[in-house]
Amino acid sequence: MTTPDYFHWEQNSDGVVVLTMDAPGKRANTMDEAFRQALGPAVDRLEAERESITGVVIASAKDTFFAGGDLELMMNATTDDAQEIYDLLTQVKQPLRRLEKLGVPVVAAINGSALGGGYEIALAAHHRVAVDRPGLKVGLPETTLGLLPGAGGVARTVRMFGLQRALETVLLTGRTYGSRKALEAGLVDEVVSSEDELWPAALAWIKANPEASKPWDQPGFTIPGGAPDSPKVAAVLPVMPAVLRKQFRGSPAPAQLNVLAAAVEGAQVDIDTALDIETRYCTELICSQISHNIIKSSFFDMQRIRKGAGRPEGYPAHQASKVSVIGAGMMGAAIAFVCAKAGIEVVLKDVSQEGAERGKGYAAKVLDKQVSSGRVSEEQRDAILARILPTDDMTRTQGSDLVIEAVFENPDLKRSVFAELEGHVNADAVLGSNTSTLPITDLATGVSRPEDFIGLHFFSPVDRMPLLEIVVGDKTSDATLAKALDISHQIGKVPIVVNDSPGFFTTRVIVQYVLEAIAAVGEGVDPAVIERAATMAGYPVGPLALVDELTLTLLRDIYDQAAAARNEDPADRHPGRAVLETMIEAGRPGRSKGAGFYDYVDGRKQGLSPVLADMYPVVEDAVSVQDIQDRLLFTESIDTMRCLDEGVLRTITDANVGSVLGIGYPGWTGGVLQHINQYEGGPAGFVARADELAAKYGRRFDSPASLRQLAADGKTYE
Numbered sequence: 001m002t003t004p005d006y007f008h009w010e011q012n013s014d015g016v017v018v019l020t021m022d023a024p025g026k027r028a029n030t031m032d033e034a035f036r037q038a039l040g041p042a043v044d045r046l047e048a049e050r051e052s053i054t055g056v057v058i059a060s061a062k063d064t065f066f067a068g069g070d071l072e073l074m075m076n077a078t079t080d081d082a083q084e085i086y087d088l089l090t091q092v093k094q095p096l097r098r099l100e101k102l103g104v105p106v107v108a109a110i111n112g113s114a115l116g117g118g119y120e121i122a123l124a125a126h127h128r129v130a131v132d133r134p135g136l137k138v139g140l141p142e143t144t145l146g147l148l149p150g151a152g153g154v155a156r157t158v159r160m161f162g163l164q165r166a167l168e169t170v171l172l173t174g175r176t177y178g179s180r181k182a183l184e185a186g187l188v189d190e191v192v193s194s195e196d197e198l199w200p201a202a203l204a205w206i207k208a209n210p211e212a213s214k215p216w217d218q219p220g221f222t223i224p225g226g227a228p229d230s231p232k233v234a235a236v237l238p239v240m241p242a243v244l245r246k247q248f249r250g251s252p253a254p255a256q257l258n259v260l261a262a263a264v265e266g267a268q269v270d271i272d273t274a275l276d277i278e279t280r281y282c283t284e285l286i287c288s289q290i291s292h293n294i295i296k297s298s299f300f301d302m303q304r305i306r307k308g309a310g311r312p313e314g315y316p317a318h319q320a321s322k323v324s325v326i327g328a329g330m331m332g333a334a335i336a337f338v339c340a341k342a343g344i345e346v347v348l349k350d351v352s353q354e355g356a357e358r359g360k361g362y363a364a365k366v367l368d369k370q371v372s373s374g375r376v377s378e379e380q381r382d383a384i385l386a387r388i389l390p391t392d393d394m395t396r397t398q399g400s401d402l403v404i405e406a407v408f409e410n411p412d413l414k415r416s417v418f419a420e421l422e423g424h425v426n427a428d429a430v431l432g433s434n435t436s437t438l439p440i441t442d443l444a445t446g447v448s449r450p451e452d453f454i455g456l457h458f459f460s461p462v463d464r465m466p467l468l469e470i471v472v473g474d475k476t477s478d479a480t481l482a483k484a485l486d487i488s489h490q491i492g493k494v495p496i497v498v499n500d501s502p503g504f505f506t507t508r509v510i511v512q513y514v515l516e517a518i519a520a521v522g523e524g525v526d527p528a529v530i531e532r533a534a535t536m537a538g539y540p541v542g543p544l545a546l547v548d549e550l551t552l553t554l555l556r557d558i559y560d561q562a563a564a565a566r567n568e569d570p571a572d573r574h575p576g577r578a579v580l581e582t583m584i585e586a587g588r589p590g591r592s593k594g595a596g597f598y599d600y601v602d603g604r605k606q607g608l609s610p611v612l613a614d615m616y617p618v619v620e621d622a623v624s625v626q627d628i629q630d631r632l633l634f635t636e637s638i639d640t641m642r643c644l645d646e647g648v649l650r651t652i653t654d655a656n657v658g659s660v661l662g663i664g665y666p667g668w669t670g671g672v673l674q675h676i677n678q679y680e681g682g683p684a685g686f687v688a689r690a691d692e693l694a695a696k697y698g699r700r701f702d703s704p705a706s707l708r709q710l711a712a713d714g715k716t717y718e
Contacts, residue, residue: 006038008061009045015054016206017046018199022061029066031117031151032073036091043095046102055206056099056106057199058125065110066118074147074286075295086283089150092117093275096124096152105212107202110188111195113137115176119187120151123160126212128188129201132179138187139176143255145298146291146668150282154262155274159216161186162225163267164236171259172244180374216271228264237264249535252668258285289678293670297660301653301671302494310497310650311485312478318486320344324397324425325404326417328359328390331434332406334462337363339404340387341463342491347397348390349421356390363388366463400425402487404456406434414438415446422447430483432456436507437558440473440500450475454484457504458493459662467662468493473500494661496654498643502562505643505655509672510663511558512635512700514550515576517543519697520628522579524619527597527608533628538666543632544608548596552589556580572699582615627693633675634690634701636665640672641704652717673717676707683711 006029008020019042021029029035046056060066077085099106108114108122110130119138122128130138140149140157148154149171157166169175169185182188192201206212215221226233244256262281266274285291321344325336328350336348336359350356367381376384389396397403403425405417414433422431431453433443444450455471468488472481481497488495498505517530521544531542547555559577583589583596588611590596591603599606636659643649656671669675679686687703694701703711710717 005034007042009042011053014203014207015052016057016203017053017055018057018059019046020059020061021066028062028064029060029118031069031092033070036088039092039095043098043102047098050103053102053104054210055104055203056102057109057202057206058106058121059109059198060111062112064112064118065108065114066121067113068116068118069142069147069150071145071295071299075292075300077287077292079287082283082287085286086279089279089282092151093279096121097272097275100124100126100214101217103213105206105209107205109198109202110136110138111198115139116142116149116153117151120149120153120156122188123152123156126209126214127190127202127205129190129192129198129205130179130182130188131195131198132191132193133195134178136179137176138179138182139174140170141174141176143172143259144174144294146255146288146294147285148255148259148262148278148282150279150286152275152278154259154278154281155266155271158263158267158274159214159221159223159271162223163228163233163263164225167240167260167263171263172256223267228267248538250532251536251538251666252290254288254290255285258282290668293674293678294667296674297656297667297670301657304653305494305496305657306489308485309653312482315479315482318483319490320402320430320487322347322400323402323404324349324400324421325406326397326421327405327407328356329406330362331458331460331462332404333359333362334460335404335406335434335458336360336388337366337384338462338491338493340384344387344402344491346388347400348388349394349397350390350392353390353392356392360385360388360390394421395424397421397424400429402430402432404432404434406458409435409438411438411443414443418443418446418453422449428452430454430480430487432484434458437503437561439502440471441475444473444475451477452480454480455500455504456484456488457506459506465661466492466494467506467658468495469504469506469658469662470495470497471500471504472497494657496658496662497650498654498658499648499650501643501646501648502565503558505640505648506658506662507558508562508643508648509636509639509659510546511555511562512639513539513632513663514543514547514555515559515574515580516631516635517628518547518576518579519574520623520631521597521612521616522575524616524622525628526618527612529625530628531608533625534632536625537629537633538668539632540664544597545605548590548598550590551592552580552584552596556584574700575698579616586611586615627696630689631693631697631701633666633669634686634693636663637672637675637686638690638701638703638707641676641707644673645704645706677716682714682716683707684714687711 008022010018023029106125107127108125113136114122119140140153142149157170177185177187179191183191240260258281262278266277323339323344324347325332326349328348336346340346348356348359370376371378371381407413407417431447434456436457440455444453447453454476457469459465459467470484485495520530521527527544531544534542588595591600594600599609640655649655652673655673659665659672660667665672676683676686690701690703
């Protein structure tokens with residue numbers, strides 16, 4: 001017997017019903033229309049046959065338990081759809097509420113990941129059993145998508161854990177947990193070692209708890225730790241908005257603020273009213289532009305890339321088996337670690353055996369921390385380290401089907417490295433150079449087969465930054481590009497593909513960001529205001545702090561190389577370039593020398609330097625904070641459009657994902673080009689604001705003709 005479309009119904013001789021979720025024709029269960037239509041009738045039947053049922057097990061026929069909400073529906077919702085969204089959330093919540101009040105024990109048998117709406121289904125059960133399986137995750141990551149748990153997650157976790165614990169460990173962070181960690185945190189109640197043990201464990205708990213019900217449905221229930229008006233909680237709650245402001249540095253965080261409001265307000269009323277409060281706050285977020293932006297970039301754009309967007313057709317799938325990483329400095333050592341962790345044999349070559357061993361030591365240090373935190377076992381650590389061979393002997397690179405050169409940013413040095421190793425590695429090995437600025441086409445002149453040469457621009461710290469910018473030179477073949485994309489997925493990176501050009505995409509665009517801030521210093525804007533304006537706009541770090549890390553001399557060189565390549569008109573010279581020169585001449589080239597825009601002692605930042613006020617006296621109200629924020633955001637978006645027009649960028653998806661993951665463009669915007677789409681008035685509104693900035697600050701804010709045409713046509717970047 002079945003329940004419409006979605007649930008398989010089985011009842012054993014003891015009266016226990018197993019409701020198995022199995023979305024027709026799909027790889028995963030989600031809260032789509034089929035689920036919403038099937039859930040109510042499934043619970044109707046449970047209620048109708050209640051007298052013959054001794055318990056219920058919620059299970060899944062898929063590899064995952066349940067994947068979450070209908071993100072496509074959410075991404076396209078507007079304020080005009082608010083009532084529809086409210087009704088859809090209610091359509092899911094009411095049956096789940098009836099399920100937990102059924103009067104018989106309900107167990108969620110979690111065979112695979114239960115995230116977002118999937119975990120909320122499990123929360124409606126009285127008991128949660130999970131398999132101890134690698135990759136299985138449970139939790140409520142909605143805030144990472146600009147949303148909040150809208151199927152009971154806020155109301156129920158507050159009643160399970162108490163306000164403070166629910167907010168800090170589950171709701172605000174969006175953290176997800178593996179099986180064992182979920183058990184420790186209380187997100188699941190029991191963990192079994194194999195899927196075969198799920199069913200017996202569920203049956204045993206049902207038999208032992210025939211009268212199971214939720215604590216909040218029992219007389220005299222109080223929220224653990226106290227309600228919002230209890231002295232202990234009341235002392236903490238007023239601080240939380242300030243903590244959020246500090247955490248997000250004043251940047252937009254509507255999801256976290258709505259979570260906080262829904263949790264606190266919901267804790268002061270009964271569970272059913274709390275569920276309705278949660279629905280209203282969730283509806284507001286779903287219908288907002290910010291959630292649309294975040295869902296688009298972090299889910300749909302990422303899906304396109306992970307499914308191989310931009311990979312040339314007609315080439316077989318490729319996996320690297322042995323990689324030679326040349327240069328065991330910070331970047332090379334981290335690249336070697338990431339490759340070894342992915343199961344690839346690694347030769348880590350440096351000019352000395354001591355340097356190579358030191359590079360391998362980086363992997364050992366990272367892995368030791370992961371062992372102590374329980375993320376990897378000692379056996380896994382030892383296996384990863386065994387795959388890294390440190391050496392000063394280039395002949396050990398023999399048999400490599402991938403090379404990643406990571407020596408200093410010196411073209412002659414890089415070419416000499418490839419000239420020495422090319423005869424040792426496989427004849428069809430991918431020859432990759434990790435460079436952030438040097439032209440790939442020029443570097444490829446140092447090898448005999450430039451068709452196999454490609455740029456592989458990693459971001460630091462390599463083991464934590466997910467982006468890989470793949471740079472295609474003039475002679476790079478499609479076969480090599482296909483291999484590079486396959487390898488990037490093999491080592492767990494998110495690849496974007498760009499064509500060769502000075503600074504490529506990411507470096508070129510981030511230079512505009514820091515130069516605009518530097519120009520504002522020259523205009524008399526308080527440097528502290530600039531840094532604060534940037535973080536309030538959503539940037540992870542202020543531009544002046546960032547340029548100190550990059551070093552001002554490097555920024556100057558990058559700018560000058562790009563200016564020469566495009567035959568820059570002196571009238572178009574960025575005003576930030578003159579400030580750069582003044583700072584360098586004053587002996588303040590950045591952190592490496594102990595002085596830049598900030599002062600440093602033993603490499604540690606001491607704060608913005610007071611000497612800046614002598615060099616560039618502050619002019620009160622020189623520029624509004626809004627202007628500073630718009631200048632920073634707009635300069636990157638406008639240069640990205642130029643990258644698109646010039647063929648540096650191949651796709652809009654690469655632009656948006658690359659800007660958020662690689663250079664810290666504010667995630668709430670959805671990326672550099674989505675920022676234009678979502679700006680008030682769309683592209684036309686963006687053009688109008690850009691014209692205002694151009695009139696006040698210079699021609700660099702002029703919108704390209706392509707954008708003006710897009711705006712005139714009423715279109716967006718899709």
